[in-house]
Amino acid sequence: MLQVNDIAFRYKEETALLDTINFKLEKGEHLCVMGExxxxxxxxxxxxxxxxxxxxxxxxxxxxxxxxxxxxxxPGMKNFKYVAQDFDLMPYTTVADxxxxxxxxxxxxxxxxxxxELLEVIEMTDFAEVKVKTLSGGQQQRVAIARALAKEPxxxxxxxxxxxxxxxxxxxxxxxxxxxxxxKNISCIVATxxxxxxxxxxxxxxxxxxxxxxxxGTPHELYTKPANKYVASLFDDVxxxxxxxxxxxxxxxxxxIVADSPEKASVLKSYFRGFYWLIEADYQGQSIFLxxxxxxxxxxxxxxxxxLS
Numbered sequence: 001m002l003q004v005n006d007i008a009f010r011y012k013e014e015t016a017l018l019d020t021i022n023f024k025l026e027k028g029e030h031l032c033v034m035g036e037x038x039x040x041x042x043x044x045x046x047x048x049x050x051x052x053x054x055x056x057x058x059x060x061x062x063x064x065x066x067x068x069x070x071x072x073x074x075p076g077m078k079n080f081k082y083v084a085q086d087f088d089l090m091p092y093t094t095v096a097d098x099x100x101x102x103x104x105x106x107x108x109x110x111x112x113x114x115x116x117e118l119l120e121v122i123e124m125t126d127f128a129e130v131k132v133k134t135l136s137g138g139q140q141q142r143v144a145i146a147r148a149l150a151k152e153p154x155x156x157x158x159x160x161x162x163x164x165x166x167x168x169x170x171x172x173x174x175x176x177x178x179x180x181x182x183x184k185n186i187s188c189i190v191a192t193x194x195x196x197x198x199x200x201x202x203x204x205x206x207x208x209x210x211x212x213x214x215x216x217g218t219p220h221e222l223y224t225k226p227a228n229k230y231v232a233s234l235f236d237d238v239x240x241x242x243x244x245x246x247x248x249x250x251x252x253x254x255x256x257i258v259a260d261s262p263e264k265a266s267v268l269k270s271y272f273r274g275f276y277w278l279i280e281a282d283y284q285g286q287s288i289f290l291x292x293x294x295x296x297x298x299x300x301x302x303x304x305x306x307x308l309s
Contacts, residue, residue, distance in 0.1 A: 001026050002048070002155060002187065007057030009047050017043045019211040021057070025204070027154070028185040030178065032202035032219065034192060034234050039208045041191035042085070045157045048189065049082040051075050061155065081148035082157040087140050089147070091133035095124060098132055099146045118146040121180050123173060138165035142173065149180075155187045162194065174201060195235045199223065207231050237278070239288045243306060252278060254307045255290035261303035267296045 002025040009018045017040045025031050033041050046052055048059055053068035060066060061077065069075040076082065089098050096115050103111035119125045122142040132140060141164050148156060161177075162170045178201040181188050190197050198205050198219045205222055207215040207230075215227045226232035229240050232249045239250045257279075265281035265288065276291045281302065290304065 001062060003058075003060045004048070005058045005060075007047065007059060008055045009043065009052055010055055017211060018047065021208075021213055023204075023206055023213070023216065025155075025187055025189065027187055028182065029203045030181065030188045030190070030201060032190050032192060032198035032205045033208060034195075034198060034205060035208040036193065040211055041208060042159050044208070045082060045159050045189065045191050048155075049075075049080055049157055050077050051082075077155075079154040080157060081151075081153040081155075083144050083148045083159060083161060085159050085163065087144035089132045089140055089143060092131060094129050094131055095119070095135070095143050096128040098143050099150055101147060102150055114150060118149055121149070121176050122146045123169070123176065136164075138169065141165055145177065149186075152184060153186065155189070156181065158188065158190045158192075160192055161190060162192075162197070171196075193234070199235070207234065237289045241283070241286075241288065241306070243308075248306075248308065250288075250306060250308070252289045252291045255288065256305045256307060257290070257292055257296075257302050258305045259303065261305050263304050263306070265302055265304055267298055267300045267302060269298060270295045 004021055004023050007018060007021045011017065021044065033044060035041055047054065048066065050066050050068050050072065053070045058065060061079070066077055090101070096119070099118050100111050100115045103114055116125070119128055122145060124139065124142055127135070127139065132143060135143070141161065145158070145161060162174065165173060174197070190202070192198070202219050205217065205219045206213050207222065209230060215222055215231045222231055223235050226249055229238060229249055232238040232251070236251050239252070239255070241248050241250055265283040268280045268282055268287065271278040271280070276293055277295050279290050279292050279296055281288055281290065283304070296302065
């Protein structure tokens with residue numbers, strides 16, 4: 001189990017980048033850390049890995065304390081793997097060689113089997129003998145993930161792991177990767193700004209803003225009952241509308257266009273989103289967003305209904 005107790009960290013005399021961070025992660029659980037750029041997501045992963053010394057608090061894994069470079073000549077926990085946004089690969093060797101870098105040179109057949117297994121996980125079997133320097137950024141990102149998994153770490157730390165990967169590959173890779181981690185009972189922490197990483201695959205989620213955790217729970221809990229507009233906006237466009245004397249946070253799919261209603265709005269613009277249109281409309285002097293199955297011309301009056309339950 002990972003236990004993060006009341007930690008704080010800053011670079012020298014700068015403003016604290018992390019302040020009073022507390023959470024725990026059981027073995028095999030997946031945690032998603034969300035927040036806007038610069039909120040401290042990446043710093044949190046580096047601190048957990050042991051790359052920085054804490055200003056206060058403590059971090060432990062199975063009751064073993066995680067210590068930084070002041071205590072270790074080579075920083076980083078041996079049973080953790082950290083995949084940063086700069087992939088630190090060997091560009092002039094092949095994909096297979098990069099993945100097998102830390103595997104046994106004596107038991108060649110076993111190492112090859114393991115490498116082939118991971119090539120399937122990242123869907124790059126056909127690229128096994130291709131030199132890394134010729135790969136795209138997204139392909140290199142996938143190789144970095146596979147290399148981190150080569151020796152089956154107990155905890156995997158991923159910093160924006162799908163940021164450079166094309167959407168059509170990203171979806172299948174997420175399914176393959178997180179299914180593999182669950183199968184192997186590997187704990188995982190993902191720092192991301194992509195809501196799909198949390199909603200589809202995380203067991204737990206924390207939101208960081210202004211260096212602190214402002215929300216924690218399951219993705220379903222934070223999505224359906226967001227603590228504030230900032231949390232809700234991490235998942236989707238969100239409207240803040242005064243209803244019954246109280247400000248309500250409402251997602252676009254919670255507003256329906258109906259045949260008749262006392263609530264009326266004027267369409268400002270429509271945005272094509274594939275299987276639906278995102279409609280921007282003026283409602284009582286403020287812009288709101290709602291989903292609809294077809295395009296609606298600007299200036300058209302519509303009747304709307306708020307589905308709050």
